[in-house]
Amino acid sequence: MHDVIVQSSSYENCREAVDRIFDFFQVDVRGKKVLVKPNALRASKTNQGIVTNPAVVAAIVDKLEELSPAEIIVGDNPGMFSYGANEQTFQESGLMEAAKGYFRNIGLDSVAVDFLPGFADKVNVSRSILEADYFISVPKFKTHGLTVISGAIKNSYGIIPGALKAELHARSGNAQRFHELIVEIFNLRVPDLFIMDAVIGMEGNGPASPDLREIGKILGADNAVALDAVMARMMGLDPAALPFLETAKERGLGDFRDEAINVRGDFAVIPEFKLPPEVNKTAPTSEQSMKFFKSRTRMRPQVDPEKCTACSHCVEQCPVSAISMKDGLPHVDKEACIVCFCCQEVCPEMAITLS
Ligand code: SF4
Numbered sequence: 001m002h003d004v005i006v007q008s009s010s011y012e013n014c015r016e017a018v019d020r021i022f023d024f025f026q027v028d029v030r031g032k033k034v035l036v037k038p039n040a041l042r043a044s045k046t047n048q049g050i051v052t053n054p055a056v057v058a059a060i061v062d063k064l065e066e067l068s069p070a071e072i073i074v075g076d077n078p079g080m081f082s083y084g085a086n087e088q089t090f091q092e093s094g095l096m097e098a099a100k101g102y103f104r105n106i107g108l109d110s111v112a113v114d115f116l117p118g119f120a121d122k123v124n125v126s127r128s129i130l131e132a133d134y135f136i137s138v139p140k141f142k143t144h145g146l147t148v149i150s151g152a153i154k155n156s157y158g159i160i161p162g163a164l165k166a167e168l169h170a171r172s173g174n175a176q177r178f179h180e181l182i183v184e185i186f187n188l189r190v191p192d193l194f195i196m197d198a199v200i201g202m203e204g205n206g207p208a209s210p211d212l213r214e215i216g217k218i219l220g221a222d223n224a225v226a227l228d229a230v231m232a233r234m235m236g237l238d239p240a241a242l243p244f245l246e247t248a249k250e251r252g253l254g255d256f257r258d259e260a261i262n263v264r265g266d267f268a269v270i271p272e273f274k275l276p277p278e279v280n281k282t283a284p285t286s287e288q289s290m291k292f293f294k295s296r297t298r299m300r301p302q303v304d305p306e307k308c309t310a311c312s313h314c315v316e317q318c319p320v321s322a323i324s325m326k327d328g329l330p331h332v333d334k335e336a337c338i339v340c341f342c343c344q345e346v347c348p349e350m351a352i353t354l355s
């Protein structure tokens with residue numbers, strides 16, 4: 001049986017939720033190396049809600065300081081991978097200040113580990129992640145164009161540094177294989193504790209959508225499958241319809257079924273939560289869900305010329321070079337595009353939508 005805590009919270013008092021989660025799961029980090037990994041998707045302002053809110057990270061760091069760990073590291077590998085992008089992401093979003101001097105660019109040192117033939121024989125994982133005695137994942141409550149939700153399991157995609165994330169994305173080739181990929185990456189180092197920022201969540205066309213939603217909750221768990229299942233339920237989704245949760249269950253990583261989860265606290269389904277386009281607002285059947293995932297493979301990114309500043313980030317970050325500048329605007333080669341949504345993730349102007 002998995003326990004998931006759902007606590008009503010604001011950013012001002014989120015330390016109370018952090019205390020409760022640490023107490024409930026009897027977190028003991030004395031003398032341990034602790035790694036705290038927020039979702040630091042890309043450089044963005046705190047109020048855009050694209051990254052884990054700094055208040056939650058600050059509360060976790062404050063708590064850890066009281067518990068005498070041997071070392072605290074706060075870090076992530078953002079979607080952007082050019083020089084200085086990691087520091088810029090933390091600085092601009094307020095996460096650097098929240099990390100209170102414990103920030104480390106964990107993308108600079110990695111270890112090659114065995115992976116899956118078919119995807120890659122070896123992948124590089126940030127050394128700090130692999131060497132942590134205790135790993136705290138701090139995801140954000142968000143939607144995602146490809147996986148519908150971006151929660152606890154998807155947050156671990158950031159243990160892979162630099163361009164390899166996009167390259168693996170490219171190699172996965174389709175939505176179903178991407179679901180398998182994120183579970184296999186997650187399984188390389190399963191976090192010990194999850195604290196999810198759902199005070200302000202993201203709905204609509206995540207993971208970098210302008211549609212924010214006041215939810216007023218912090219969620220805590222020691223199992224990602226159960227936590228993502230509760231998150232899906234809060235969005236009005238049937239967790240069984242999410243292929244990556246099914247894959248994770250088959251791999252023995254946890255259980256998403258209601259009867260396997262003890263939800264403690266203030267659970268409530270969010271009324272009329274906006275899911276990514278073409279997902280039913282009420283729980284879809286597995287058949288509807290598969291139709292949705294097939295429909296994603298037909299979608300292509302589209303640039304809004306009113307918003308685009310021609311910064312070329314999308315051109316630089318596309319893993320298959322499917323974007324080029326034409327007449328001062330990015331142009332997507334529809335045949336070459338593998339629908340990985342990396343361009344949407346990195347566009348600082350939110351100028352890319354899916355159509
Ligand atoms: S155009 Fe965008 S969605 Fe298509 S492959 Fe490139 S980064 Fe991915």
Ligand code: SF4
Nearest residue numbers: 308309311312314347
């Ligand atoms: S990243 Fe966004 S703003 Fe920059 S060129 Fe691409 S679409 Fe335009």
